[in-house]
Amino acid sequence: MVKVLAILYKGGKAAEEEQKLLGTVENSLGIADWLKQNGHEFVVTDSKEGPDSDFQKHIVDAEILITTPFHPGYLTEEVMNKAKNLKLCVTAGVGSDHIDLNAANKRNITVAEVSGSNVVSVAEHVVMSILVLVRNFVPAHEQIVADDWNVAEIARNAYDLEDKVVGTVGCGRIGYRVLERLQGFNCKELLWFDYTDLPEDKKKPEFKRVDKLEDMLARCDVVTINCPLHEKTKGLFNKEILSKMKPGSWLVNTARGAICVRADVKDALASGHLRGYAGDVWDVQPAPKDHSWRHAFNPLGGGNGMVPHYSGTTLDAQIRYANGTKDIIDRYFSGKDQDPANLIVINGDYASKAYGEREKKASGQKPAGP
Template sequence: MSDADVPDVLVLRKGTHGTPIEQYADALRDRLPDHSVELARTPAEEREAIRTARFTTGMTLEDDLLDVAENIDVFACAYAGTGHLPLDSLEKRGIAVTNASGVHGPNIGEHVIGAILQFTRRFHVGARRQRRREWRHYKAYELHGSTVTIVGLGAIGTAVCKRLEPFGVETIGVRYTPEKGGPTDEVVGFEGDAFDDALARTDYLVLACPLTEMTRGLIDADAFVTMDPETVLVNVARGPVVDTDALVDALRSSWIRGASLDVTDPEPLPESHPLWTFENVQITPHNAGHTPKYYDRLADIVAENVRRFDDGDVDDLENQVLP
């Protein structure tokens, strides 16, 4: 392939959320009219095009594909998480890596608010009685004056906090470096008495943190015992942040009021799993991230980084993860 044939941006073939990857390539072309954007639609096209491409973007980058990428300088990951990438290999080769942080803020923020309001006004109880054609009143709650604890104050946690502002709630944020503060009324760390105290005061616990050694199993049996029995858990992070067995025990023992789970451990949740059977558990199939605007928001970030790359600012890219 001659230099004239090398695309300015190479888009790999894997899409997400059931939306054709062609929409992502088209969104990049709209934002970069003076650049060539190539979509590699087959494995053979990927292997051929990535040999010379300098700026590549996609959901995944497998080792075997990376091995044939001779000139790659930047990989723009189309997911917010990058744990699935061969980061050691990318770092060893000095390849800059960016992610899609911020793309999910509005849609996941709305998902969390919807889950909280469902349990506050107990719409699931109303829906059950409607199916039975049963006109019978039931008790509800009020969100105003509640305490919402948000674990993880990245783009998603910040979006949740912003959308809670009109509801008159107290917010507690949990982050690795609480001294940095945040958009919540109070900020604590992941460990120690302050975190336990936050759990004890929480009405709605929102998990929006990455899965790390520290957060794996963070919400365990001890955490459920510490929570008030009226607490509702909302998990839009990763399934293993919650100890699933402990969650089942907590629901069976009425240690918490309910749970909204967009992620589970294991995932997908087996048909025989007891979590399906609880009337006070809302399960969505890792769907909070779905939005028709995903590729547009992603293209905004990646197109800006293409411009910075053109200007030689390879060490000052938006959402840069490596180096």
């Protein structure tokens, strides 16, 4: 018997009424019966904060941990040291930065995620967020629900996306798809910055690589962040780098909240240097009620496109990452090799350059592009 611990979010009435909400405690990724029928113990909870949480209680003897980016159980080295039986960590979705990967390497714990399960969902959300900011949509909608009508107040800060320069920081599976979806908007330029080049068969003349991040930021009207969170990207968008952005530009972050410095983003908005900031990722999740991004606005009172972390957990994405989670665990039980594309760390080393340099083994590296 193997003990499997899953940290998921409560869906409440919504999960009871919609069973496709697989990422919830109530629907448990659709794997509860399968695990129990095979004789395994399955503990599902949303309690993850503090020393008395279910997470802390059950991690001590769990062999498999399932978490999600949407309600992450933060597996620090301290918590990991309590988990004497832990062998496999599975992210039901994409993004394993809530796990101390260096500590996982030391403990020889395998970390895997369902690669590609969220790429379409997040790319669509990025494009939507860009349009929400550029068209000044949120203040316009708020006007209507407040029974008001003032076209001038909205139009004074509304623009077209056509003929604008858009750049992505990170041109992997999501960033690349964002550029693809923006082609129909007749943008002036579509730029990208990444540590590695695109495969030859994915290069397009309309997608232009910029070698230096600061150079790209200075040219862009819109910047979208689509890179993983790790040591080199944490706090990347701080006061200094934000100052390199074009005055009056828009910033969209659906990657990880901690890539941006909370206070610096709010200050850039308040000064008008940033015209808008949108995304669904926060540096703490769930975001506390007093989180400054909830009430960060430009000088005209708009420019806030923040939502809860849901871009990668549409009902379509939930089916993909639930099936992928089951496949990873099934392979573990049967002793089969994992799909290399899903591996983050294995055998005490990084499997994906997206999270760390892999010196010993070359397989499993996530490529740029789709």
